[in-house]
Amino acid sequence: MNSPTDPSATTVPTPPLPLERAVLLGVEGVMTVTLVRHGQQVPQSGPTYDAAASVDPPLSQLGRAQADAVAALLADDPVDAVACSPLLRAHDTARRIADRHGLEPSVHRDLREVETFRYLPDDVPADQPSEVVLAGIRERFLTRPGWDLYPWSERSAEFRHRVSSAIEGLIALHRGARHLVIVSHGGVMNGYLADVLGIGPDLFFLPAHTSVSRVRAGDGRRALDSLNDTRHLRPDHVTH
Template sequence: MTHYIYLVRHGEHQNAEHGLVDGPLSPRGRRQASLLADRLSGVPLSAVWHSPLVRASETARAVADRLPAVAPEPSALLFDCVPTGLTPDTPAAFESFFGSITEAEVDAGRAQMDDAVNEFLVRKPGDVHELLITHNFVIAWFVREVLGAPDWRWMTLNQAHCGLSVISQKQGRPWTLIAHNDLAHLPVELRTGLPETLPF
């Protein structure tokens, strides 16, 4: 008996390149979501949770259109957030990122991710398959948590739009990272959202 959680970053949203904070999926984002839905169509999902932001909601709807047995539900625990501030171990290269982040935002992000871990990383009985459609930093925090890495390490974990990460827990064992940012379902031209261009 295994509990699987599929972690997906939302598809690309309209005018993201112009700094728009949220919005509907772009044509490319809709294609990404459609291919993600194809990839997950054989998974017996028991629940689909998503961030309430538009780009995540629309990605969840695209998946649900292929899997009518599950109804996507929003969760405020999956909102985009910054889960930590600077720590003594944070490399100096990351300091500039925190220049516009307030202490209140960091406190709220930390509390949110503590609650998210307590809500979702809880072993459920039987075989369970849950899909969480959320944001880059949230997925990075879950992966960091499962790996037991230092807090600042979430900053080094990036996910492409509609990239697929999978964590699982067998009865009596710790959570395990099965896959991270799997892009096999996306052609090269749809692999967007990473801070660096892949060389392949």
């Protein structure tokens, strides 16, 4: 018979403390939601800015290396599902993660990046908004980061509603899963995490390419676990 001091004696797990339960630690049925920003995209080149080419560029050579690094980081995790934006840079990053688990990433249009100048009318002159106005918007964004500053663009509330509903919908549809990975964009991650944290700015941090942020979801609540983790990347591979 084991004595109370016998190290081989079976120990009864200690119930989580209220402080731990408040952030969903030690609670049954909690899902890990891993938010991954896509790898670096092919940068714009040439003397003029091509707005169309900036919407859906593919991964750069470095971006592919970053995507492989985050895929390796998550390779040993029990990933149940991978979801992503339809944009090339997100889909290719998600595919590399999903391949390690024998999964196919599900593509969701509502995970796409915020669409600035989405409602630009056809009859607006090519020089509008002017360089003066754009420079002013960029300066104002430094102290008041919000998508509403940009004319003819997807509104901040509309965007946050879109991305938060999409991510919460994925959580609901994967109820019972242990680990859901969602690959999207910096604006999407800011919008959802700002909603989780109950804060106002549309951009409160700048996720590095293939950075990892984790949320615990369960018991009708959400708890932030980590933000902008880049430990899987070489220092010279950290880009924004």
